[in-house]
Amino acid sequence: MSELRQDRTTGAWVIVAPERGRRPRQRSAAAPAPDRAPEPEPPCPFCPGNEHLLPGIVEEVSAADPPGWCVRVVPNKYPALRPELAPQPLHAPFHTALEGYGVHEVVIESPRHRADLDSLSDPEISAVVGAYHRRSLMLMRKPGIEAVLLFRNNGRSAGASLRHPHAQLVALPLVPPRLRAMTDWARQRHRESGRCVTCEELDIERADGRRLVEESAHFLLLVPFAATVPFEMWLAPKRHQAGFAEAEAEELADLGVLLRRALARLKAALGDPPYNFVIESPGKGEEGAADQHWRLRIAPDTVIPGGFELGAGIPINPSKPEDDAAALRAAG
């Protein structure tokens, strides 16, 4: 059973999920991953024909070609949170904790084991982004859910336990502290200036140009001014929209193509680095808010954080955002 526990001395939350310890490819305590020989690949549960290894199928997007689907959504076999648990208090009165209520799903992005997101066709990537959007909406509507996080881990050192292309969604019974802090910050800035701080930032970046990588019909692709890691990129909608749920069909199709181009640039510039991406969208109740503005954030995993980052919560980026943006523009 998993639990959401709060540290009473700091207010920080953690998910304690002992079942996750049985995942393949977790960094072993006894022999850390970086020094370990590659393991043989077990049969891939995401490949067509291995459906018996899946805990179920939530939905799929059908395709004309075999195996008859291009995108599949399945429950995570090692969920961090579980829908059958109740969001009820535990460990009272001394400590604050909740049973690990929530939903953890996987979006299988292609039937092809070695497909990369940047190799998908326009209709394929559109189906992928459409599934991200649809499942985000569906999960946000579930009772007791306050926020949905969509993310993708690519490469073992970025936390991926399976190579087969996939993203994940976690629906949470609380707004995670990082999203909450972002929401509060943007609200405060809006109170001061009367403008959405992200709309303002996109205007500044478009005018400045040094950190801009590419502009599509509906999105800007840029390296943020305070990038936390080398080659961090944001895809942000040019039209003001608070949450990812508000993106419309035409914008989603545009997002898919720009995301594919962003990942292709990353590969051309850095040679297929491990990376995470995450859609940063505010929690429930912020739909249509004038002061919130979602983004998709790509964070290549090329720097090893240490005790400084752990203690300070300030990343050290050994690369200049302006230089990274120039390299990404040239890699187009």
Next chain:
Amino acid sequence: MSELRQDRTTGAWVIVAPERGRRPRQRSAAAPAPDRAPEPEPPCPFCPGNEHLLPGIVEEVSAADPPGWCVRVVPNKYPALRPELAPQPLHAPFHTALEGYGVHEVVIESPRHRADLDSLSDPEISAVVGAYHRRSLMLMRKPGIEAVLLFRNNGRSAGASLRHPHAQLVALPLVPPRLRAMTDWARQRHRESGRCVTCEELDIERADGRRLVEESAHFLLLVPFAATVPFEMWLAPKRHQAGFAEAEAEELADLGVLLRRALARLKAALGDPPYNFVIESPGKGEEGAADQHWRLRIAPDTVIPGGFELGAGIPINPSKPEDDAAALRAAG
């Protein structure tokens, strides 16, 4: 030149330090560390006889045996922040940034290249902890410094670029957001209950016992209720004291011995895992505060974080704190 940049859309800070890109052993973008063959060791700048590779020596603790010192403090050759820079604003009016003013030092904990902290004698570990304490105090007194972070990275996947035993200190021109949030949280809890929340927590943990690992004359060693990673441990002073600077000589000697025992337990339980530790102590002006309480936090690096942690700021711990504490007690 390094910069402290603030993200105007989130309020988060980052240190942009291009010089750090020239460090040895950074995870390479083109070929991520986990799949790379081990490199040959270059001459170690921390070993006796290689002083020409050091940028200088700040202080040393002398010893009767050759090479005549047991602990040395030196400037970091690849500093995240630099004392010769001014904490002046950059990039105005659109963005908020400061020149990367600060100090970045290294505590070389032994002249022996392969010594582990848990193999040091009582006087040796006492000299190490004494140097941590003395340098923390000295750096906090420098003009323009608001907080000092002492941390240790052990093992390549925990961010260590050199094997020779060492810790680091970074003195910052601002209180890092994580420390600021902890300070504010503890202040608010103190307002509500009239007690130091950490003193209260230590009472609860001592009475409960399930997460307690060991108690010394002056410290508790425990696995925190909301441990963020498997086998996380805190060493917290039993006597109320706001900052690490307030620890007295007898307490420091006790801390050294308990720290050595904690690391030995970790090694016995997990087989020498990579880890970080950090002293979490409030910023300038909190000396003697009734509502603050420092700790030393040890975080083994056995779990690979992914996009969920990046986006949510909520760690997923695949291990139960109570089970980890039992294993650590048994490993004594």
